[in-house]
Amino acid sequence: MSQRQPQQLVPGMQPAVLTMDSLLRAAEQTVPQGAGEASKFRYRAAYQGVPGAYSEMAACKACPDAEPVPCEQFEVAFQALSQWTTDWAVLPIENSLGGSIHAVYDLLLRYRLHIVGETSIAVNHCLLALPGTKLSDLTRVLSHPQALAQTDTYLRKLGVVKEAVDDTAGAAQMVARQQLQGVGAVASRRAAELYGLDILDEDIQDAKDNVTRFIKLARDPLLSREGEGEATPFKTSIVFSLKEGPGQLFKALSVFALRDIDMTKIESRPMRTNPIVLTKPEGAAQAGKQRFNYLFYIDFVGALSDPVCQNALRHLQESAPFMRVLGSYPMELQLGGLDSNTPFDSINEH
Amino acid sequence: MSQRQPQQLVPGMQPAVLTMDSLLRAAEQTVPQGAGEASKFRYRAAYQGVPGAYSEMAACKACPDAEPVPCEQFEVAFQALSQWTTDWAVLPIENSLGGSIHAVYDLLLRYRLHIVGETSIAVNHCLLALPGTKLSDLTRVLSHPQALAQTDTYLRKLGVVKEAVDDTAGAAQMVARQQLQGVGAVASRRAAELYGLDILDEDIQDAKDNVTRFIKLARDPLLSREGEGEATPFKTSIVFSLKEGPGQLFKALSVFALRDIDMTKIESRPMRTNPIVLTKPEGAAQAGKQRFNYLFYIDFVGALSDPVCQNALRHLQESAPFMRVLGSYPMELQLGGLDSNTPFDSINEH
Numbered sequence: 136m137s138q139r140q141p142q143q144l145v146p147g148m149q150p151a152v153l154t155m156d157s158l159l160r161a162a163e164q165t166v167p168q169g170a171g172e173a174s175k176f177r178y179r180a181a182y183q184g185v186p187g188a189y190s191e192m193a194a195c196k197a198c199p200d201a202e203p204v205p206c207e208q209f210e211v212a213f214q215a216l217s218q219w220t221t222d223w224a225v226l227p228i229e230n231s232l233g234g235s236i237h238a239v240y241d242l243l244l245r246y247r248l249h250i251v252g253e254t255s256i257a258v259n260h261c262l263l264a265l266p267g268t269k270l271s272d273l274t275r276v277l278s279h280p281q282a283l284a285q286t287d288t289y290l291r292k293l294g295v296v297k298e299a300v301d302d303t304a305g306a307a308q309m310v311a312r313q314q315l316q317g318v319g320a321v322a323s324r325r326a327a328e329l330y331g332l333d334i335l336d337e338d339i340q341d342a343k344d345n346v347t348r349f350i351k352l353a354r355d356p357l358l359s360r361e362g363e364g365e366a367t368p369f370k371t372s373i374v375f376s377l378k379e380g381p382g383q384l385f386k387a388l389s390v391f392a393l394r395d396i397d398m399t400k401i402e403s404r405p406m407r408t409n410p411i412v413l414t415k416p417e418g419a420a421q422a423g424k425q426r427f428n429y430l431f432y433i434d435f436v437g438a439l440s441d442p443v444c445q446n447a448l449r450h451l452q453e454s455a456p457f458m459r460v461l462g463s464y465p466m467e468l469q470l471g472g473l474d475s476n477t478p479f480d481s482i483n484e485h
Numbered sequence: 486m487s488q489r490q491p492q493q494l495v496p497g498m499q500p501a502v503l504t505m506d507s508l509l510r511a512a513e514q515t516v517p518q519g520a521g522e523a524s525k526f527r528y529r530a531a532y533q534g535v536p537g538a539y540s541e542m543a544a545c546k547a548c549p550d551a552e553p554v555p556c557e558q559f560e561v562a563f564q565a566l567s568q569w570t571t572d573w574a575v576l577p578i579e580n581s582l583g584g585s586i587h588a589v590y591d592l593l594l595r596y597r598l599h600i601v602g603e604t605s606i607a608v609n610h611c612l613l614a615l616p617g618t619k620l621s622d623l624t625r626v627l628s629h630p631q632a633l634a635q636t637d638t639y640l641r642k643l644g645v646v647k648e649a650v651d652d653t654a655g656a657a658q659m660v661a662r663q664q665l666q667g668v669g670a671v672a673s674r675r676a677a678e679l680y681g682l683d684i685l686d687e688d689i690q691d692a693k694d695n696v697t698r699f700i701k702l703a704r705d706p707l708l709s710r711e712g713e714g715e716a717t718p719f720k721t722s723i724v725f726s727l728k729e730g731p732g733q734l735f736k737a738l739s740v741f742a743l744r745d746i747d748m749t750k751i752e753s754r755p756m757r758t759n760p761i762v763l764t765k766p767e768g769a770a771q772a773g774k775q776r777f778n779y780l781f782y783i784d785f786v787g788a789l790s791d792p793v794c795q796n797a798l799r800h801l802q803e804s805a806p807f808m809r810v811l812g813s814y815p816m817e818l819q820l821g822g823l824d825s826n827t828p829f830d831s832i833n834e835h
Contacts, residue, residue, distance in 0.1 A: 208637065231755070232591075234584035238692075241582075280630060280651055287558065299630070299651050342588075344756075384751070385735075385742035392735035401734070402752045405581070406694075 152185060153206040158214050176202035179221040180351075181212035187304030187326030189256050193349035194225040197254040209239055213246045216352055224248070224352040230258075231346045232285075235402055239350075240374070240432065243461050250372055250462025252351035260286050260340045263307050263320045263332040270335050277306035278321035282340075286321050289339040295319065307332055350462075357464055359438040369438035370399060370466045375431050375451065375458040383454065384431070390450040391435055394443050399466075400434035439463040502535060503556040508564050526552035529571040530701075531562040537654030537676030539606050543699035544575040547604040559589055563596045566702055574598070574702040580608075581696045582635075585752055589700075590724065590782065593811050600722055600812025602701035610636050610690045613657050613670045613682040620685050627656035628671035632690075636671050639689040645669065657682055700812075707814055709788040719788035720749060720816045725781050725801060725808040733804065734781070740800040741785055744793050749816075750784035789813040 151157070178201035182194040185205050194203040204221050206212040216224040226242075229235045243250075260282055264273065273295050276283070280299040283290065290297055300306045306320035311330035319335065320326070327334045350372075359369055377383040384403075391398060406428055437444040439460065452458050501507070528551035532544040535555050544553040554571050556562040566574040576592075579585045593600075610632055614623065623645050626633070630649040633640065640647055650656045656670035661680035669685065670676070677684045700722075709719055727733040734753075741748060756778055787794040789810065802808050 208634070229584070230587075232588050234579070234587050234752075234754075237580075237582050237584050241692075280649070284558070299649050302630075342591075381745050381747060382742045384748065385738055388735055388738060392732045395731050397731060398734065398753070399755075400753050402584075403748070403750055404584075405749075 151205075153181065153204060153211050153215055153220070155207075155211055155214070158211060158218060158220065176200065178202070178223070179204050181206050181215040181221040181224040183207075183209050183212050183226060184302060185304045185308070187307055187323060187329045188302060189258060189323055189347060190225065190227060190349070191304075192323060192325055193227070193254055193256045193347070194223075196256065197225045197252055197349060197351040198223050209242055213242050213248065213352075216248060216354060217246055219354075222353070223251075225254070225349050226352065227347050228253075228350045229348050229400075231344050232342055235404075235432065237404060240404075240430075244374065244459065248352045248354060249356040250350045250464055251353045251357040252464045253348060253370070253467050254351065255346050255348045255467060258285075258340065258345040258347060259324065259338050260303075260321050261324050261327060261337040262286075262289075262335045262339055263310065263322055263327045263330075264318065264335055265310065265314065265316065266331070266333045268317070268319075268333060268335065272317050273319045273335075274317045275315075276319040276321060277309060279303050279306070282321045285340045285342065285345065288341050289336075290321075304329075351464075352462075356439075356462060359440040359463060368436055368466045369441075369463055370434055371437055371439055371444060371463040372400075372432070372434045372461040373448070373451075373458060374461060375433070375455040376429060377431070378454060378456055386454060387431070387451055390447045391433075394447050396444065396447055397436040398433055399436060400432060402432040404430045404432065406430055436466070437463075501555075503531065503554060503561050503565055503570070505557070505561055505564070508561060508568060508570065526550065528552070528573070529554050531556050531565040531571040531574040533557075533559050533562050533576060534652060535654045535658065537657055537673060537679045538652060539608060539673055539697060540575065540577060540699070541654075542673060542675055543577070543604055543606045543697070544573075546606065547575045547602055547699060547701040548573050559592055563592050563598065563702075566598060566704060567596055569704075572703070573601075575604070575699050576702065577697050578603075578700045579698050579750075581694050582692060585754075585782065587754060590754075590780075594724065594809065598702045598704060599706040600700045600814055601703045601707040602814045603698060603720070603817050604701065605696050605698045605817060608635075608690065608695040608697060609674065609688050610653075610671050611674050611677060611687040612636075612639075612685045612689055613660065613672055613677045613680075614668065614685055615660065615664060615666065616681070616683045618667070618669075618683060618685065622667050623669045623685075624667045625665075626669040626671060627659060629653050629656070632671045635690040635692065635695065638691050639686075640671075654679075701814075702812075706789075706812060709790040709813060718786060718816045719791075719813055720784055721787055721789055721794060721813040722750075722782070722784045722811040723798070723801075723808060724811060725783075725805040726779060727781070728804060728806055736804060737781070737801055740797045741783075744797050746794065746797055747786045748783055749786060750782060752782045754780045754782065756780055786816070787813075 178198065180194045180198040180201035181204045182190040183206050184190045191203045201222060204215065206215055209226060212224040212226060215221045226239050227236050228239055273293065275296045275298055276290055277298045277300050279302050282303050283297045283299060300309060303322035304326045307322040307326035307330045310318050310320045311332055324334060324337065377387055439445065528548065530544045530548040530551035531554045532540040533556050534540040541553045551572060554565065556565055559576060562574040562576060565571045576589050577586050578589055623643065625646045625648055626640055627648045627650050629652050632653050633647045633649060650659060653672040654676045657672040657676035657680045660668050660670045661682055674684060674687065727737055
C-alpha cells in the first residue's frame with residue numbers, strides 16, 4: 136500500500152477533473168496543459184473518478200511518484216495517456232463481485248497502450264460525517280447507488296434514508312462542502328482524509344470479499360530481460376479470437392498446457408453485434424474493423440522475454456485469426472495460477 | 486419478445502416492492518402473501534427492481550404467463566422463489582459491457598434453485614418526459630448513474646444537467662409522479678408506457694452492443710427427456726473448482742473436448758478470501774463452507790439427459806473437488822459455441 140499521506144483539500148476546492156473537452160483544448164495549445172497548478176510530482180497518472188475515489192487510491196498505489204489526475208470517464212484516461220497529458224493511466228479491470236469490466240477491455244483494443252503493472256484495492260466502505268457527528272445523529276446517508284446497495288444491511292439497521300449521488304467520493308465532498316449536519320456519506324477512508332470528515336464506522340459492506348483489480352497502462356510496453364520473469368514472476372495478458380470448428384478452444388489452451396504455462400485468468404466474451412476496431416495503420420484515416428462471435432481474455436504466468444512464452448504465443452497465432460498482447464508485467468500477488476487451488480478443510484459457519 | 490401490452494399505472498400508484506422484511510412478514514402468515522392485490526395471472530415471477538426496469542422486461546419475456554413481482558434486491562428474489570412466494574425468479578447473469586454478475590453466481594451457490602431458461606434483453610435507453618415536452622425544453626435529466634454514463638455523449642450534446650437517482654424506471658416514475666416540467670428521464674420504452682411519458686428519443690446510448698443475459702430460476706430442475714436436446718438445443722451451466730497442480734484446467738476442459746461438447750461460456754473467478762457455502766445438509770443447522778482459489782463457470786451445449794453429457798460431468802468430477810450443476814435448459818439463441826467463430830471480412834469505418 137502507498138504510505139504517503141493524501142493532501143487535505145479545503146472543502147469547495149478540488150483539482151480540475153479532465154474531460155474530453157479539456158483534453159481537446161489542451162491539444163490545441165503548444166504546451167500540454169495539466170489538470171491543476173504546478174505540481175511537486177515528476178509524473179502524472181490518470182484515473183477515472185474524483186479525488187477520494189477508490190481508483191485514485193489505486194493510482195497512488197500503482198504510481199507512488201505520480202500526481203493522480205482525475206478523469207471524467209474511462210476513455211478520457213486513455214486519451215490523456217495517449218496524448219502525453221499523463222505518464223500512466225490506472226483503470227479497474229475486474230471486481231470480485233461485479234466481474235470483468237468489458238468497457239475497459241474494449242478501450243484496450245481501441246487504444247495502442249500497454250499494461251505495465253497491476254494492483255488490487257480492497258473496497259472498504261466507511262461511514263463518514265462532519266467532525267463531532269455521532270452515529271445516532273444520522274438521518275440521511277449519501278453515496279453511489281452501488282455502494283448503498285453493498286452496505287444495505289448496515290444502513291437498514293441504522294434506519295437512515297439512503298440518497299443516491301454520482302460517486303462515493305462526491306458524496307463525501309458534498310457533506311463537507313455543504314456542511315450537511317446529520318448526513319453521512321459512504322466512501323473510502325481516503326475521502327474522509329481529503330474532505331476532513333470523521334470516520335464513524337468502517338468495513339460496513341455486506342460482502343467482505345470486495346476487491347477490485349486495476350491495471351497500470353503506459354504508452355510503451357515494459358521490456359523485461361530474459362530470465363527476469365524467473366526472479367520476479369511476470370504475468371502476460373492477451374486477447375484473441377478463434378476460428379470456427381470443434382475443439383478450437385481446447386487446442387488454443389494446449390499451447391499453454393503443453394509448455395506448463397500456468398493461467399491466472401480465462402474468460403470468454405460473446406461479441407454479438409459489436410465489431411472490434413483492430414488496428415489503425417500508420418497514415419490510415421480509419422481503423423479496420425472485424426467481427427468475432429467470441430473473444431477470449433487470458434492472463435498467464437510468464438514474461439514475454441521468456442522464449443517458452445514466445446513460442447506459446449507463436450503457436451497460438453497459428454490458429455487464432457486475431458491476437459493482441461495487452462502487456463507483460465510483474466505480478467502483484469503470489470496467488471498462483473488457475474491450476475493451483477488450495478482447498479481448505481470444511482469449516483462451519485458460527 | 487413478449488407481445489403483451491403493459492398495464493399503465495396511475496402516477497403515484499405502483500405494485501408493492503418485495504423486501505426482506507415483507508418476506509419475513511409473509512412467512513409468519515399461513516397463506517403466502519403476494520405483493521399486490523388479486524392477480525389475473527396464474528403464476529408469478531420475481532425480478533430485482535421496480536416496474537419498468539429492464540429486469541421486469543426480462544421477467545415478462547421469460548415468463549409470459551406470470552405476473553412480474555418486483556424485489557428490492559437480488560437476494561429477495563431468491564428468497565421469494567425459495568419460500569414459494571413466486572414460481573420463478575428472473576435475474577441478470579451477464580452484461581456485454583459489465584461482464585458476469587458474480588453476486589448472482591454467489592446466490593446461485595447459496596440457494597438450491599435451478600436455471601430452467603435464459604433470455605437476453607438489449608438495453609435500449611430512451612429519453613422520456615411529460616407528454617408535450619420538446620427536446621429543447623429539457624434542462625435536467627434523471628437516471629441511474631450507469632445509464633447516465635452510458636448516454637453521456639448524447640446528454641452532453643443536449644447540454645442538460647444530469648441527476649443521479651436510484652434506478653432508471655424510478656427516474657421515469659419521479660418525472661411522472663411529481664409532474665416535473667422540463668425534466669427528462671433515461672429509461673426503457675416500457676417505463677414510458679407504464680408511467681405515461683412521451684419518448685423524445687431512443688437508442689441514445691454510446692455503445693450499441695449493450696445486451697444483458699438473464700436466467701430464469703425455478704425450485705425444481707427442468708427434466709429433459711433423452712434425445713430432447715437434439716431437437717431443441719439445450720445448454721447446461723456448471724460451476725466447479727480444481728485441485729492444485731499444473732494442467733488441471735486443461736484436463737478439465739478435455740472432458741468436453743474429447744466428447745465434442747461445445748462450450749458457450751468459460752470464466753475463471755479468483756476467490757481470494759470469501760468462502761463458498763457449499764451445502765446445507767438436511768437437518769444441519771449450518772451450511773458447510775469451503776475455500777477455493779478459483780471457481781470456473783462453464784456453459785456447454787447439451788442436455789443433462791444426454792448420456793454423453795452425463796459422462797463428461799462424471800469425468801469432470803473425478804478431478805474437481807467441487808462441482809455444481811446450476812441447470813440444464815433450452816438455449817435461447819443459436820449463437821453456436823465458443824468454438825464456432827464466424828470471422829467477417831474487414832469492413833472500414835465510415
